[in-house]
Amino acid sequence: MKPPSSPIGIGGPGGPGGPGGPGGPGRNIAPKVRPKNTYATIKRLWSYLGRQRTGMLLATLLTLLGSVVGLVGPYLMGKAVDDYIIPHDYGGLVRLCLFMLGFYVLGNIVSWVQSYVMTGVSGRTVQELRHDVFDRYQALPLPFFDSRSHGELMSRATNDIENVSNSLNQSVIQMLTSIITLIGSLIMMLRLNLALTGVSMVCIPLMWIATKKIAELSRTNFKGQQQALGALNGFIEETVSGQNTVKAFRREAAAVRQFQAINRNLNQAGIKAQIVSGMVGPVMNVVNNLSFALIAAVGGWMALHDWTTIGVIVSLLTYSKQFNRPINELANQYNMVQSAIAGAERVFEVLDTDTEFEEQRDTHILDAVKGEVVFSEVTFGYNRERPILKHVSFAAKPGDKIALVGPTGAGKTTIVNLLTRFYDIDAGSITIDGVDIRQVDKNHLRGKLGMVLQDAYVFSGSIRENIRYGRLQATDEEIEAAAKLANADSFITKLPQGYDTLLTSEGSNLSHGQRQLLTIARTILADPAILILDEATSSIDTRTEMHILDAMRTLMKGRTSFVIAHRLSTIQDADRIIFIRDGEIAEQGTHRQLLEAGGLYYELFTSQFQRVV
């Protein structure tokens, strides 16, 4: 059986995953990707921001105030020239300067408060977004995880959201400020001098075209950068979790080489994105200076003809800078927003994928489960074109022990994957107590099933918490009773902190056998009606193995059990042994019947028996 791809709340620790890897078939759940639509993405992001109405309103008001303060400055400057400098009124000039100073201080205080408010708004927004993504990860079916690297999924929940956060934090208010300043400056300029305002507008089409072109290019590059980052995270995650294998096969150097290539890729993608987005500033500067020079030249010529005053030119030059700066900033912000949109698109892609629990038809609830399980004519393939199970039929009476045997890759794990509805069948039916499981709510169904997997998964937390995972309401006494039944109590009580011993998520401070005993205790606590057991094949010492087998026997008492058996010595008492080969039932019967038949089971049994002898 394969290790679980991700923990899913069933009696046992998680569900069996399987191979797949990037580009895997991901059959039932091709992510429903909406067509890329920037407007729709912004609207959706905006709807998240909209949940923080009070904060947004306050930030907007403060922005308005800050921008107005900024707009008055240049007007006062022109006044200083015309009313005080040219007429040599130094007393008036000092008073005006002090007034201007107060005004600028006020402006800065307002902008500080505004950024404080906005940080809170964007922080809470991103927190909600992160929550939604994690929530969705819990609800997505296994095929979704089959086709993506875990690092890449982590990247979406962290880096991409971080990107959105940064942009929200800086861009939203900045853009608002820019728009207000833009409109305000234009009004002030028009009031001061119509002709000179016209001159300052000459360069705007140039700015518009340059901004648009650069933004388009940088958006593609930002997306490339985020994809490269996802790939890098995926590789790190894989290499760190597979360190044993990397070391055992002395692949450290190869891993480093491969990492270098991915790292280089990310670096190049990052440089490309930065170079393109960095072009905005210099291009805008050139255009800005051009417009500045034009106003100075035309304004100077007009002043010589007494058509305007020096003060008006000073004000207009400052306003034109103020007018161009927001255009410039809007261009920069637009770039940032592109990066946020690229991140948001990747996040929304996850949020738009159908979960396991969206279908309305599977609402049936199983009452007290007796445990009659019937597979009839079940056909299934992870990829529809390549069926793995073909017309599989068998029945288990309540309390039966069913052993699934057969060569590796035959489809044993797939059978239990279908029973748990990690995947849904293509044809035929599976019933529990006569009810088709496709009509049963998945969560409810999994609550009736318990799994003990070969790859016993433990979470970071205490031993007690790990056992309680089987039933969250269980008392400490119930936990200890379950541990006793699972033969785990004796090793737990020998640990210095006993049940409070902290485990790491990989459970590396426990032996494999001990971890397995813990998961058995967890499943005993969950008290499922139907059991799925994957027998350990790894070399657990004989004493621990005896403990495990004994605990499993306790667990199976009175429950319908499916045992994926690797060593035939442990399943001779099974009510039925099903031999799977190439996704079909090759033989089924009791141990005695199959030995008498002298077929595949007989061959496998004698070969194992001879090896033992």
Ligand SMILES: Nc1ncnc2c1ncn2[C@@H]1O[C@H](COP(=O)(O)OP(=O)(O)OP(=O)(O)O)[C@@H](O)[C@H]1O
């Ligand atoms: N998630 C998956 N996506 C695509 N193919 C898969 C997936 N899981 C299993 N398979 C394929 O399905 C086939 C049956 O696999 P399965 O895990 O059921 O075999 P098994 O009998 O349990 O083998 P083993 O004894 O080695 O655990 C194999 O060919 C395998 O490659």
